[in-house]
Amino acid sequence: MLACTEDSAHDREHIYRVLHLALEIAATEPGCDREVLAAACLLHDIGRPAQFADSRVDHADAGAMQAACFLRENGFSPAFAGRVGDCIHTHRFRSSAPPESLEAKILFDADKIDSSGAMGVARTLLYQGQMGQPLYTLRPDGRISDGQGEKTPSFFREYRRKLEGLGDRLYTSRGRAMAAQRRDAAAAFYQSLLAEARAAGDGERIPPTLWEGP
Structure with missing residues (x-):
């Protein structure tokens, strides 16, 4: 795991x-296999280097295969390795494969909680900065877009597409409650940043005369 933490948003502290977070949720979910859950949590992002090397790679798919292989090679049963791999395969937010097992649902929730609130804002900005993505984009009329319905990546777009309603996508009641406690912090930052950006020149252009000499 430590060898695969190449970016600040997905470092070892994440x-x-x-x-x-997952163990806190698991404490409210009878029947959770904590060994499977812990292994899945520790290994869930090991596929990120493969995704950075090739943007066509889904880090969840790559990580699931790597984790299962690693566990089998280190003496864990194929069944255990398969269950951990299944959790990792379905932990990604933008995935067509929803989590099915309890452990997979808890991993999904814990990973998304760390993408919510002030922490989620900070991690999003770190990642988008590394990717060279802007805070916001402009509409055709020159106004600063709030991110809704935009196709070009930006922080405002990511907030509207993911961070804003993240808590509604979670599977456990404890996870939803934890995300709800963080929602206002992210919303306040987004609204403040949008207001400041628009106050600094929304819909305006620098007058050509400013560049003209005497």
Whole structure:
């Protein structure tokens, strides 16, 4: 795991926060296999280097295969390795494969909680900065877009597409409650940043005369 933490938004501290959050959720979910859950939490992002090397790679798919292989090679049963791999395969937010097992649902929730609130805003900005993505984009009329319905990546777009309603996508009642506690912090930052950006020149252009000499 430590060898695969190449970016600031998905560093070892993110992994440990996800593990902590997952175990807190698991305490409210009878029947959870904590060994499977812990292994899945620790290994859930090991596929990210493959995705950075090739944007066509889904880190959840790559990580699931890598984790299962790693576990089998280190003495874990094929059944255990398969269950961990299944959790990792379905932990991604933008995925057509929803989590099915209890452990997979808890991993999904814990990972998304760490993408919510002030922490989620900070991690999103770190990641988008590394990817060279802007805070916002402009509409055809020159106004600053709030991100709704935009196709070009930006922080405002990511907030509207993911962060704003993240808590509604979670599977466990404890996970939804934890995400709800963080929602206002992210919303306040987004609204403040949008207001400041628009106050600095929304819909305006620098007058040509400003560039003209005497």
